[in-house]
Structures are given as structure tokens and as C-alpha cells.
Amino acid sequence: MRPIDLARGHGLSTQAVRNYEEAGLLPPAERTGSGYRRYAERHALALAAFLALVPAHGHPTASAIMVAVNGDRLDDALDLIDRSHVGLVSARGVVDAVETALNDITVQPWDGPPIPISTLAHRTGSRPATLRRWEQEGLLRPGRDHQGHRAYTAGDVRDAHLVSQLRRASHRLPDIRLLLDELRDTHDPTRVAHALADRRRALNTRARAMLTAAAALDRYLDGPERTGHMA
Structure with missing residues (x-):
């Protein structure tokens, strides 16, 4: 030819x-x-x-x-x-873990006033330094109050809980970041479920x-x- x-x-x-x-x-x-x-x-x-x-x-x-x-x-x-293939298995595991974590998190109110880093650290059982590192890694994106201090909204609280549970399950930061980017600013549990379903379909497409x-x-x-x- x-x-x-x-x-x-x-x-x-x-x-x-x-x-x-x-x-x-x-x-x-x-x-x-x-x-x-x-x-x-x-x-x-x-x-x-x-x-x-x-x-x-x-x-x-x-x-x-x-x-x-x-x-x-x-x-x-x-x-x-x-x-x-291992990476695909890991990504699928993150989706599974997020679905499990959301079942636990959604029993808590999804709305509420912004909270400071110390309160979030107490709620997630993490250290403030850990939360700041997650922010540097792009996993958390808190706003700032009028004094310039970090202020975590209900969506940030949810993300922090997800990251905390996923890290305890030894999931990799890049995999967590990828999924959080897809769920970012989605406070409605129904929309989150749809986003997770889309992610699972994408993983199935890649597997095929x-x-x-x-x-x-x-x-x-x-x-x-x-x-x-x-x-």
C-alpha cells in the first residue's frame, strides 16, 4: 500500500x-x-x-x-x-465509594451557613492542615468571609466528607479530584446521582x-x- x-x-x-x-x-x-x-x-x-x-x-x-x-x-x-486496567478498577471503586458515602452524608442537612475551617475539621475528623492541603490539591474550593478567612458552604462540607471517606479507603487523589470536578456545586442529591450514573456509563464505555x-x-x-x- x-x-x-x-x-x-x-x-x-x-x-x-x-x-x-x-x-x-x-x-x-x-x-x-x-x-x-x-x-x-x-x-x-x-x-x-x-x-x-x-x-x-x-x-x-x-x-x-x-x-x-x-x-x-x-x-x-x-x-x-x-x-x-488497574486505573479503571480504581476509578470504578471511587464511584462505588462516593455512592456509599453519599448515602451517609445525605441524612444531614444540605443547606446551612458557611462554617470556618476549625468547624469543618471537627465535623470530618480531619486536621485544618489536611483541609488546607486538600484545597491545594484542588479537592476543596472554599470561599472567603469579609475578613479573608476560609468559609465552607454546604457543598464544601459535602466534598470534605467525601474526600475524608475516600482517603480512608486509600483512594488516590487524582481519582477523587476527577469525580469531584464532575460533582462540583451540585447540591441536589438527584443531580449528584445522575452525575455518578454518567460517570459509571463513561467507565463502562472505556471498559468496552x-x-x-x-x-x-x-x-x-x-x-x-x-x-x-x-x-
Whole structure:
């Protein structure tokens, strides 16, 4: 195949195909006597695998997987895939934990006047220094009163309770931050439930994408020009 043949088959530009090859996402192309690239079935399988890996694992991880595969480092590629699956399990665990935590938190009033950091620390069983660190990490976003002191609204109280419980369950800060960004300023429990349902559907979509990506990568690994090449 010419570059344009491979590109058209996947809705890409010829420059994109050349860029992918130069980045190590495709195996090196054969060259004609005039120096023109010529691609074969293995390149089409590699490109299909990469394009399937992106929605499953994200562009950086998908790229690293293909570079490892094309560099005959199958162990490294499989390790990257395994770590991505672990991340998905962790993200799903956060959603489960938030749903459990909200069942406990929603028995408390959702409205109330802003409270100072000392009161919030007492309610969550945390130290003020911990609350300030969570703020630095983007997990809490308190306002300020007329004296410039932190003032936590009902939504901040809810977020602090969520972070406290999730941290006790050893969930990672990046996973917690991602979900809190989706729930931010949502005080209505019904809307929170909808946001969590949307998040769960997104995780399920990614899980399905991982299945598709695994099949595409397996086809590339078992391709006629790669059989026996990697162990």
C-alpha cells in the first residue's frame, strides 16, 4: 500500500501516517528504489490497533504500548495495559465509594451557613492542615468571609466528607479530584446521582473500548509477519 492507501482506510491524512511511523507507533515501512514508502498488512493491523487503544487507554499510554510492541518489548506493553486496567478498577471503586458515602452524608442537612475551617475539621475528623492541603490539591474550593478567612458552604462540607471517606479507603487523589470536578456545586442529591450514573456509563464505555483494543492488538501480534517474532 501507498501511504495514501493506508491513510484513507482509516480516515487519516498521509502526514498523520508518516508521523505515526516516525513516532514508532507503526513498524518501519519498506522503501522503493526511489525512496517512497510502501506499507503492508502488518502496518494496517498496527494502525488499527493504535486507533483502538487510544479511546481505551488514552493517547500517551496507547502510544507507549505501540512503541513497546514495535520495539519487541512485549512485557513492557502488557505492563502498561495492566496498569491502565488497574486505573479503571480504581476509578470504578471511587464511584462505588462516593455512592456509599453519599448515602451517609445525605441524612444531614444540605443547606446551612458557611462554617470556618476549625468547624469543618471537627465535623470530618480531619486536621485544618489536611483541609488546607486538600484545597491545594484542588479537592476543596472554599470561599472567603469579609475578613479573608476560609468559609465552607454546604457543598464544601459535602466534598470534605467525601474526600475524608475516600482517603480512608486509600483512594488516590487524582481519582477523587476527577469525580469531584464532575460533582462540583451540585447540591441536589438527584443531580449528584445522575452525575455518578454518567460517570459509571463513561467507565463502562472505556471498559468496552479496552475489549475492542485488546482484540485489535492481538490481531496485530498474531499477524502473519509477526508470528514467532515476539515471545
